[in-house]
Amino acid sequence: MRRAFLLIFALAIIASLLPAQIRDTKIISLPQTSAVLDAAARLGLDLLAEIDGRIFIAVSPSDLRKIEKLGLFYLCDTRTLAPPASSTGPESSTSPIGAYHTHQELEDDLTALQSRFPELAKIIVVGFSLENRPILALKVSDNPGADEGEPAVLFLGCHHAREWISVEIPFLFGRYLLENYGSDPEVRRLVDAAEIWIVPMVNPDGHDYTVRVYRYWRKNRRANDDGTFGVDLNRNYGQAWGCDDFGSSPDPAADVYRGTTAFSEPETQAVRNLILGRNFGSMISYHSYSQLLTYPWGYTTLPTRQSALLHDLGLQLAGLMTAVNGREYFCGQSGTALYLTNGDTTDWAYAVTGMPAYTIELPPVDYLGGGFFNREEDIAPIFQENLPAMLALVDWTIAHPNPVPELSGGSRPFPRAWSSASGTIKK
Numbered sequence: 001m002r003r004a005f006l007l008i009f010a011l012a013i014i015a016s017l018l019p020a021q022i023r024d025t026k027i028i029s030l031p032q033t034s035a036v037l038d039a040a041a042r043l044g045l046d047l048l049a050e051i052d053g054r055i056f057i058a059v060s061p062s063d064l065r066k067i068e069k070l071g072l073f074y075l076c077d078t079r080t081l082a083p084p085a086s087s088t089g090p091e092s093s094t095s096p097i098g099a100y101h102t103h104q105e106l107e108d109d110l111t112a113l114q115s116r117f118p119e120l121a122k123i124i125v126v127g128f129s130l131e132n133r134p135i136l137a138l139k140v141s142d143n144p145g146a147d148e149g150e151p152a153v154l155f156l157g158c159h160h161a162r163e164w165i166s167v168e169i170p171f172l173f174g175r176y177l178l179e180n181y182g183s184d185p186e187v188r189r190l191v192d193a194a195e196i197w198i199v200p201m202v203n204p205d206g207h208d209y210t211v212r213v214y215r216y217w218r219k220n221r222r223a224n225d226d227g228t229f230g231v232d233l234n235r236n237y238g239q240a241w242g243c244d245d246f247g248s249s250p251d252p253a254a255d256v257y258r259g260t261t262a263f264s265e266p267e268t269q270a271v272r273n274l275i276l277g278r279n280f281g282s283m284i285s286y287h288s289y290s291q292l293l294t295y296p297w298g299y300t301t302l303p304t305r306q307s308a309l310l311h312d313l314g315l316q317l318a319g320l321m322t323a324v325n326g327r328e329y330f331c332g333q334s335g336t337a338l339y340l341t342n343g344d345t346t347d348w349a350y351a352v353t354g355m356p357a358y359t360i361e362l363p364p365v366d367y368l369g370g371g372f373f374n375r376e377e378d379i380a381p382i383f384q385e386n387l388p389a390m391l392a393l394v395d396w397t398i399a400h401p402n403p404v405p406e407l408s409g410g411s412r413p414f415p416r417a418w419s420s421a422s423g424t425i426k427k
């Protein structure tokens with residue numbers, strides 16, 4: 001009796017220490033049956049992953065009431081969503097998240113690369129997060145300390161905290177370029193002719209939160225006025241920001257909350273300033289999951305002025321990726337291929353620079369393949385299949401260094417159009 005009382009008391013203390021949103025959102029699991037899948041689709045539930053025949057879903061209190069009303073039997077169980085056990089090489093052998101990088105480990109590994117390759121690599125702090133973590137860029141070029149005005153390509157990762165794989169792909173690309181510069185003439189040619197900028201972790205505060213507290217966290221860690229936390233950094237950029245409530249939310253509790261104004265967050269300001277400060281010719285922003293390669297616009301189903309170029313180049317990149325492991329990456333306009341998004345990185349970057357700006361949603365293709373929770377052993381094959389497209393985009397940019405801004409001649413009213421398609425699994 002006494003033991004039970006102590007246990008309840010301890011649980012009450014733990015619950016009171018958790019931020020409001022964590023108390024509100026639960027992760028539950030249900031058996032993977034057609035009745036459960038039908039209900040999940042009908043209620044628009046946020047499916048996280050299928051593990052051992054059970055579907056894991058993040059639910060709000062109102063979701064949970066609806067599930068209970070349907071008489072579905074669920075379990076509250078987050079054990080299987082804990083970080084993977086450490087099992088890999090020297091870089092990560094002491095990591096709390098195995099082969100994935102924490103922010104500190106990323107800083108350490110980037111610093112080690114800079115020390116090994118001082119002629120080719122330079123770390124640049126492009127800004128600081130709300131909690132004052134440095135947002136780190138690795139510049140790879142033949143003379144990284146100098147601004148040589150070479151064609152520049154940008155690779156971004158981890159706008160969304162839980163999408164851990166999106167840190168690793170850009171990081172591994174930087175390491176690959178540096179380690180192969182001496183032996184691979186093609187790598188040398190690209191690195192000599194271009195500036196390759198890699199920002200593996202745009203959202204270090206959110207990422208840290210996924211490591212220490214809540215694996216499923218998506219946004220940054222802004223303390224909102226209503227007591228909730230987080231702004232969705234990939235809804236906080238300035239092109240058509242907040243133009244409707246389909247592509248982002250005005251509700252601070254929502255996972256796609258767009259913030260109080262465009263660029264209200266230091267993390268998006270850092271990316272904005274980086275892009276405006278140089279002549280980038282192309283970029284990729286990595287996310288997960290879905291196996292998609294998408295291009296602007298995301299806020300509307302109407303095409304950009306350069307949609308033929310964006311589509312043709314995107315198809316080439318997707319084809320290169322599929323050729324490696326046979327895994328299909330669907331290529332399409334963001335607003336039609338996935339769901340409407342306003343205030344996303346690539347819409348703004350394309351609007352102000354005219355550069356081909358892609359979002360790549362890394363594997364798996366759906367929640368049945370593990371959703372946001374890629375295994376450690378998935379990292380290498382996913383990098384291998386992305387590598388040819390990354391190299392090809394650098395090569396393309398060297399040949400096409402001067403993009404034409406979509407909005408040249410001043411801002412113009414953006415066209416308004418949207419489809420009724422709106423998913424609820426936000427990636």
Ligand SMILES: [Zn+2]
Pocket residue numbers: 159160163234286287288426427
């Ligand atoms: Zn994402």
